[in-house]
Amino acid sequence: MRESTIMKIHYGTALAAVALVAVHILMRLTQGFAESLEYESVLANYKFIPYAIMLELILILLAVHGFNGLRVILIELKQGRIYEKAVSYGCLAAMIGLIAYGSRTIIMTNMGLV
Amino acid sequence: MAQVSSISNEQSPTAKSITLKILRYNPKHDESSQFMEFDVQYEKWTTVLDVILDVKKYFDHSVAVRYSCRQATCGSCGMIINGKPKLACFTKISELNSNVVTVEPMKNFPVIRDLAVKFEKLFDSHQKIKPYLIRDDTELVSDEKEFLQTPKEVEQYIQFANCIKCGLCNSACPTMATDSSFVGPQALAQAYRYVADSRDKGKDSRLKMIDDSHGIWRCHFAGSCSQVCPKGVDPAMGIQLLRGYMLGFSS
Ligand code: HEM
Ligand code: SF4
Ligand code: FES
Secondary structure (H helix, E strand, O other): OOHHHHHHHHHHHHHHHHHHHHHHHHHHOOOOHHHHOOHHHHHHHHHOHHHHHHHHHHHHHHHHHHHHHHHHHHHHHOOOHHHHHHHHHHHHHHHHHHHHHHHHHHHHHHOOOO | OOOOOEOOOOOOOOOEEEEEEEEEOOOOOOOOOEEEEEEEEEOOOOEHHHHHHHHHHHOOOOOOOOOOOOOOOOOOOEEEEOOEEEEHHHOEHHHHOOOEEEEEOOOOOOEEEOOEEOOHHHHHHHHHOOOOOOOOHHHHHOOOOOOOOOHHHHHOOHHHHHOOOOOHHHHHOHHHHHOOOOOHHHHHHHHHHHHOOOOOOOHHHHHHHHOOOOOHHHOOOOOHHHHHOOOOOOHHHHHHHHHHHHOOOOO
């Protein structure tokens, strides 16, 4: 992928994350902080489908943004063809892994499997 | 290797003295770099380059330094003076307000010897961005055609045309310090200089060249390049304006 395309995604995910994380924080303010972390309350959040979809989106946006950011830091730290390839594919794999693991939690809870 | 020397003869009544510390290093046989100290005289108008040349003349002719024009035009004498990248011929001792003046080779460049550094990578990057107007050949051979520009069109790029390729911006850039493949603020500012020129038709090939994993996106807005440029070029602004083209804000 062209570097400009990757960076457009990087800036786009950052902007979208600001909007969605703001909604996420506002939703958390609807109840007390300790209360919002109670087991039943967390389960209820995951079961409320629009909110669960939003959490999934935040997960994807920040995983893409964060791991691309990590790729940038690592290729600026050290250079070399093999190293840079390893960093790029490593970050992509970690990104997919984190999204898969997070999605598993969201989907399983949503479906009442926990 | 450290030594203290001074010029004692023919002292002028207005002359003052400072300690000049020069970082000496010859990669061919020195294991590490070392400062050498010299007591030197200066007047109100004496530049850092003048005192380095005095050291060469009176104490140690083996001090390596690159210079030519002595008037901030050729871009040869960039070095780190009291911690900041500056042109030695364009920096007066009196403006430094210090009794000790330290000179070191520019950072982010390989050292040849003492204060002289290798410019190959800067020139390569500069050449890669095609630092010339790209036109249809037929228009170039015709001697009837002039490429007129309005003052407004000239204003778009003229500041960037002042670059003397001294490399101070690359020396100040924090990305250059760790990313050996980064194209650097000097070449990026020059890419903008030609992209923004209304006579040029080479925008696409230039933008493609800098749209690389070690290209324009590795600038993180530190702005150090613009702080140190002795010619009033603002590479940081050029980079952001170029980004505007790449993100579709300018055409
Ligand atoms: C939602 C608020 C956020 C915004 C507006 C934002 C914005 C940005 C921007 C504009 C850059 C590019 C900086 C540059 O090129 O110099 C960047 C880089 C980066 N971001 Fe974010 N970001 C946000 C959240 C996050 C989060 C939560 C993480 C961690 C998961 C993260 C990780 C990174 C990393 C690792 C970099 C690369 C470091 C760098 O380039 O300086 N960001 N971010
Ligand atoms: S932009 Fe300024 S600091 Fe950089 S090489 Fe050109 S003249 Fe020197
Ligand atoms: S000697 Fe030419 S710029 Fe300093």
